[in-house]
Amino acid sequence: MAEPTRIVIGTRASKLALWQSHHIRDRLLGLDPSLDISLERISTRGDEVQDRPLAAIGRNSLFVAEIEDALRSGRIRIAVHSAKDLPSTLPAEFAIVAFTTRADPRDVLVSKHGTLMQLPQSARVGTSSPRRACQLKAIRPDIVCLDIRGNVDTRLAKLERGDYDAIVLAAAGLDRLGWSHVATERLEPDVMLPAVAQGILAVEARADDAAMATLCAALEDPVARACAVAERAFLAAMGAGCNAPLAGFATLDGDTLSLSALVGAPDGRHVKVTRRAPTSAAATLGVDVADALRAEGGAELLAAAIGGNVGG
Numbered sequence: 001m002a003e004p005t006r007i008v009i010g011t012r013a014s015k016l017a018l019w020q021s022h023h024i025r026d027r028l029l030g031l032d033p034s035l036d037i038s039l040e041r042i043s044t045r046g047d048e049v050q051d052r053p054l055a056a057i058g059r060n061s062l063f064v065a066e067i068e069d070a071l072r073s074g075r076i077r078i079a080v081h082s083a084k085d086l087p088s089t090l091p092a093e094f095a096i097v098a099f100t101t102r103a104d105p106r107d108v109l110v111s112k113h114g115t116l117m118q119l120p121q122s123a124r125v126g127t128s129s130p131r132r133a134c135q136l137k138a139i140r141p142d143i144v145c146l147d148i149r150g151n152v153d154t155r156l157a158k159l160e161r162g163d164y165d166a167i168v169l170a171a172a173g174l175d176r177l178g179w180s181h182v183a184t185e186r187l188e189p190d191v192m193l194p195a196v197a198q199g200i201l202a203v204e205a206r207a208d209d210a211a212m213a214t215l216c217a218a219l220e221d222p223v224a225r226a227c228a229v230a231e232r233a234f235l236a237a238m239g240a241g242c243n244a245p246l247a248g249f250a251t252l253d254g255d256t257l258s259l260s261a262l263v264g265a266p267d268g269r270h271v272k273v274t275r276r277a278p279t280s281a282a283a284t285l286g287v288d289v290a291d292a293l294r295a296e297g298g299a300e301l302l303a304a305a306i307g308g309n310v311g312g
């Protein structure tokens, strides 16, 4: 009998990352129960630096570099990522062999006070995401955004401890970990435009690994790919990393992709545009949206945010 195909999945060690990697493992086993799949936990710089906002560490691919080293050396065969943690362009030696069906792309508010509009005056909201801070300030200028780091479970513990009146998290992460019930409000995209690729998982492999490309193609959701391609092309065209005050969110209606994107400042000022195109033009749509945002004043906002402290 032939040896079973052995696949080592590289994953970060957080609860959320492990859930995501187990999910991909289970889906692969569903395709072929004879696969021999194991997980290899890899610590990244983003995991190790816990005392500073990500935006202040000042490096792209914070959650990815060490994992790509392991892919390159053959220590792991594939890597599972939250697509929103991936830099907008991959080195040519790697490929995304699957984008999975998007989970709830929204952000959620978690607070004993209830919804965003029910928060007390000058409420302290824990978020280190310039994207979230900008959009919170846009509707509630009185809100004070405070840095918060750590995994989803750590953030919830800090909220519980009373460090904040509320925190904002990705719905996808909460839902995956079984904590949907703690969300007090799911913020609609017209209030809080999601991060590029939020809610989508990406499976990464070496670009020359045809066997993994074929196998993982079965995990792929073409709608998620079209949206991810448009959103990531937008991010790449803005020339900024995941910690710039940028949001990008695409939806598909028939064969028409609609991409909304936002660039903002810590005080809540922002510009937002929406453009449409056929799915086949997903990447061009991303570039067009970036051009439109720049033309409407986004370039100045982004330069100010990136030049200064984007951590708030």
Ligand SMILES: NCc1[nH]cc(CCC(=O)O)c1CC(=O)O
Binding pocket: 082, 083, 084, 085, 152, 168, 169, 170, 171, 172, 173, 197, 198, 199, 200, 201
């Ligand atoms: N920034 C870390 C991160 N990366 C992906 C998710 C959530 C899962 C997803 O978007 O698929 C989270 C947690 C959060 O932002 O609350």
